[in-house]
Amino acid sequence: MAEQPLIPESLSHAGLSERVAGIVLTRRAPRAWKIALVISALLTLLLLGSLAIVFTTGVGLFGVNIPVAWGFPIVNTIWWIGIAHAGTLISAVLLLTRQRWRASINRLAEAMAMFAVICAGIYPLVHLGRPWLAYYLLPYPDSMGLWPQWRSPLVWDFFAIATYLIFTLCFLYLSLLPDLATLRDRARSRIVQLCYGFLALGWRNSALHWARYEQANMVLAVIAAPLVVSVTGIISLDLAVSIVPGYHFTIFPPYFVAGALFSGFATVAMLAIIMRSLFALKDLITRQHLDYLGRMMLIFALVVGYAYTQEMFTAWYSGDEFYRMVYIDRWTGPYAPVWWSMIFCNVVLTQLLWFRRVRRSPLVLFGLAVTSNIGMWLERFQIVFTSTHADFTPAAWGTIWPTSWDWMVYAGSLGLFTFLILLFVRLIPLISMHDTRSKIHREDTG
Numbered sequence: 001m002a003e004q005p006l007i008p009e010s011l012s013h014a015g016l017s018e019r020v021a022g023i024v025l026t027r028r029a030p031r032a033w034k035i036a037l038v039i040s041a042l043l044t045l046l047l048l049g050s051l052a053i054v055f056t057t058g059v060g061l062f063g064v065n066i067p068v069a070w071g072f073p074i075v076n077t078i079w080w081i082g083i084a085h086a087g088t089l090i091s092a093v094l095l096l097t098r099q100r101w102r103a104s105i106n107r108l109a110e111a112m113a114m115f116a117v118i119c120a121g122i123y124p125l126v127h128l129g130r131p132w133l134a135y136y137l138l139p140y141p142d143s144m145g146l147w148p149q150w151r152s153p154l155v156w157d158f159f160a161i162a163t164y165l166i167f168t169l170c171f172l173y174l175s176l177l178p179d180l181a182t183l184r185d186r187a188r189s190r191i192v193q194l195c196y197g198f199l200a201l202g203w204r205n206s207a208l209h210w211a212r213y214e215q216a217n218m219v220l221a222v223i224a225a226p227l228v229v230s231v232t233g234i235i236s237l238d239l240a241v242s243i244v245p246g247y248h249f250t251i252f253p254p255y256f257v258a259g260a261l262f263s264g265f266a267t268v269a270m271l272a273i274i275m276r277s278l279f280a281l282k283d284l285i286t287r288q289h290l291d292y293l294g295r296m297m298l299i300f301a302l303v304v305g306y307a308y309t310q311e312m313f314t315a316w317y318s319g320d321e322f323y324r325m326v327y328i329d330r331w332t333g334p335y336a337p338v339w340w341s342m343i344f345c346n347v348v349l350t351q352l353l354w355f356r357r358v359r360r361s362p363l364v365l366f367g368l369a370v371t372s373n374i375g376m377w378l379e380r381f382q383i384v385f386t387s388t389h390a391d392f393t394p395a396a397w398g399t400i401w402p403t404s405w406d407w408m409v410y411a412g413s414l415g416l417f418t419f420l421i422l423l424f425v426r427l428i429p430l431i432s433m434h435d436t437r438s439k440i441h442r443e444d445t446g
Contacts, residue, residue, distance in 0.1 A: 007327050009288070014314070016433060016436055016437060016440070017140070017182055017433060019281075019284075020284075020429045020430075020431050020433050020436075021179075021182055021183055021186050021429060021433070023279050023425070023426070023429070023430070024183060024426060024427060024428065024429060025183065025187055025188070025192070027184055027279075029426060030278055030279070032278055032300045032425070033082070035419065036305040036422055037419065037422045037423075039415070039418075040415045040416075040418035040419035040422060041083065041415070041419055042415070043411055043412050043414065043415020043416070043419075044412060044416045044419050045412075046408055046411060046412045047122075047408075047409060047411075047412020047413060047415060047416055047417065048410055048412070050197065050405060050408040050409045051122075051409065051412075053405075054126060054405060054409070055071045055126075055131060056135050056391070058129065059126065059127070059129045061403060061405040062402075062405055062406050063400050063403045063406055064400075065398070065400055066396065066398070067388050067389055067390075067391050067397065067400075068384070068385055068389050068398070068400040069383070069388065069400055070384055070387050070388070071384065071400060071402065071406070072402045072409075072410065073123040073124070073126055074123070074127065074238070075377070075380045075381050075384050075385075076119075076120075076123050076380075076409075076410055076413065077120050077123040077124060077127075077157065077235070078122035078235055078238075078256075078380045078384075079263070079376065079377050079380045080116050080117070080119045080123075080238075080413070081116075081117070081120045081160075081161070081164075081231075081232070081235050081260070082232070082256065082259055082260035082263050082264065082376065083112065083113075083116040083263050083264055083267050083373075084112075084113045084114075084116035084117035084120055084164065085160045085164070085228045085231060085232050085260045085264070086109075086113070086166070086259075086260045086261045086262075086263060086264015086265065086267070086268075086367065087109040087110060087111075087112040087113025087114075087116065087168075087263065087264055087267075087268070088109070088110065088113040088164075088168055088171060088224050088228055089224060089225060089228040089229075089260075089264070090105075090106075090109045090264055090265065090268060091109045091110050091140045091171070091175075091224075092171070092220070092222075092224035092225055092228075093217075093221075093223075093225060094417070095104060095217070095221045096218075096221050096225075100335065100439060101288070101289050101292050101348060102287050102288075102435065103270075103431070103432050103435035103436045103438075104284055104285045104431055104436070105268055105272055105285070105289060105293070105430075106175070106277065106435065107175070107428075107429065107430055107432045108268055108271045108430060108431055108433060109264070109268050110168070110171060110175060110273060111172065111421060111424050111425075111428075111430075112264070112267055112268060112271060112421070113165065113168050113172070113367040114168050114169065115174050115416075115417050115418060115420040115421060116267075117161060117164055117168055118165070118416070118417075119416055119417050120161060121161045121165065122409075122413060124154055124157045124158060125258075126409070127154070128154065133279060134158075136148070137154065137155050137158040137295040138158075139282055148287060153237075153238040153241075156234050156237070156238065157234075157235065157238065158233075159194040159234075160231045160234045160235060163226075163227070163231065164227070164231050167220075167223070167224070167227055170220065171220050171221075171224065174213070174216055174217055174220060175217065175432065176199075176428060177200060177201060177203050177213065178203060178205070178213070178433070178434035179428070179429045179433050179434060180196050180199045180200040180203070180428075181196075181200040181203035181204075181205065182429075182433055182434075183196040183200075183429070184196035184197040184200050187271050192201065222307040228257075229253075229257055230255045232253070232256050232260055233253035233256070233257070235256065236252040236255070236256035237252070237253070239252060239383065239384075239387075240252040240253070243298060244387055244388060244391065245315075245320065245322045245323040245325070245326045245387065246323070246326040246383065246386060246387025246388075247383070247387050247388075249311060249314070251307060251310060251311065251314075254307075255304075255307040255311075258300050258303040258304055258307060259300075259307075259376055259379065261296075261300045262297060262300035262301055262303075262304050262346075262372065262376060263372065263373055263376040265293055265296045265297045266297055266368075266369040266370075266372040266373050266376075267369070267373060268293060269290065269293040269294070269297065269365055269366070269369040270366060270369045270370065270373075271421065272285050272289065272290065272293065273290065273362045273365065273366045273369075274366075275425060275430055276362070277362070279322070279425075279430070281430075281431065284431055284436070285431070287360040287362070289364050290359060290360060290362060291356065291359045291360050293359075293365070293380070294353050294358070294359030294360075294365055294368075295353070295359065297350065297353055297368070297369070297372060298350060298353035298354065298359075300352035301346060301347070301353070303318055304346055304347075304349075304379075305346065305347045308343070308346075308347065312327060313376055315327045321390065322381075325390070326386065326387060326390075329390055330358075330382060330386045333386070333390070334387055334399045335386045335389070335399075336387075338378050338381055338382045338385075339378075339382050339386070341374075341375070341378055342375050342378040342379050342382060344375075345371045345372060345374055345378065346372065346375035346376065346379065347376025349368060349371050349372075349375075350368065350372060352368060353368065354362070365439045385400065
């Protein structure tokens with residue numbers, strides 16, 4: 001079967017600008033977008049209200065207790081960080097390898113990274129218990145001579161998330177400059193022209209501007225790969241540096257990177273399927289794009305499955321009875337449904353991606369992307385909860401479950417992410433116009 005063209009053969013530069021920029025400047029928002037915006041806004045309000053009550057009452061509202069001293073906050077931090085890191089790494093690696101299918105999905109990946117890291121940053125602040133003292137994590141000179149406790153994972157998380165947030169913002173904003181100039185030039189309202197003109201930083205489409213843009217974009221892309229890997233490794237070391245069986249696993253840094261890319265490609269696939277349907281972009285985000293995303297999901301699902309096998313083998317081969325007990329408990333204990341559901345979502349269901357028809361079906365791929373993200377969340381849950389609920393002292397064993405406040409904050413973070421994405425696609429072109437124009441030009445001249 002011949003591959004579907006990544007862009008319509010009849011698409012011109014003017015037609016591309018009219019369609020993509022028109023979503024922002026002229027087209028009315030679809031009804032489904034408005035409904036989704038209202039629902040996500042309500043969930044965002046739920047997040048703000050829940051956080052206000054937690055901050056005033058205390059983190060005792062969460063299901064965090066002995067022996068599971070790290071509960072929902074660290075689970076969701078790792079899950080959101082994984083999605084965030086994957087977005088930037090996907091865009092950067094596809095740019096460095098000159099992948100032709102990057103143009104239609106890189107903007108969604110970069111936006112996903114930006115908003116996911118915002119959601120991830122909420123949880124370390126919540127986990128502090130007294131977020132108004134969060135500035136204690138900063139290495140600033142003060143009269144009391146206080147410095148951060150560098151052995152604390154919360155300090156590592158702060159610097160990892162802050163570094164990544166700044167980098168992601170720069171990477172996303174740089175990629176927007178040519179498209180912001182297009183919106184400035186096509187806007188009819190003077191106020192809109194001024195707004196986009198201010199954001200475009202005087203872009204005039206000159207050869208000098210393009211040369212500097214390409215150089216800066218390539219430099220940031222080169223920095224992105226080691227930065228993302230190192231930051232994801234730091235997050236994984238929150239667990240791996242301990243001596244707790246189930247946490248103390250040397251493969252965690254690459255394991256977490258693979259898991260992040262798996263959930264990242266799954267989230268990009270979800271967003272691409274939703275946006276192509278919502279804004280009638282099926283000829284710009286084609287089934288061929290979905291096929292490529294499905295292939296990448298399959299690759300990293302296999303890596304994640306290998307990591308699961310390696311972890312179980314290490315527990316058996318090490319001869320450590322405590323490590324072996326962790327896995328017996330995961331298979332048969334109170335959290336066994338979580339472990340088996342994780343295997344079903346991340347290992348069993350993803351084998352359907354071997355089939356081309358599955359990868360090219362928007363509905364089926366969307367379902368697999370959803371179950372993959374659920375599976376990756378369950379993976380984080382079982383690592384954090386099952387490793388500590390039955391530790392070295394049987395008298396301290398206990399079963400801890402999330403409370404309603406845990407779930408409300410988590411649902412609110414999902415609402416915040418969705419709300420920001422929906423606003424983004426109405427204010428910024430969701431497809432990179434300048435990258436797509438470059439692809440049209442290469443195909444016309446090639």
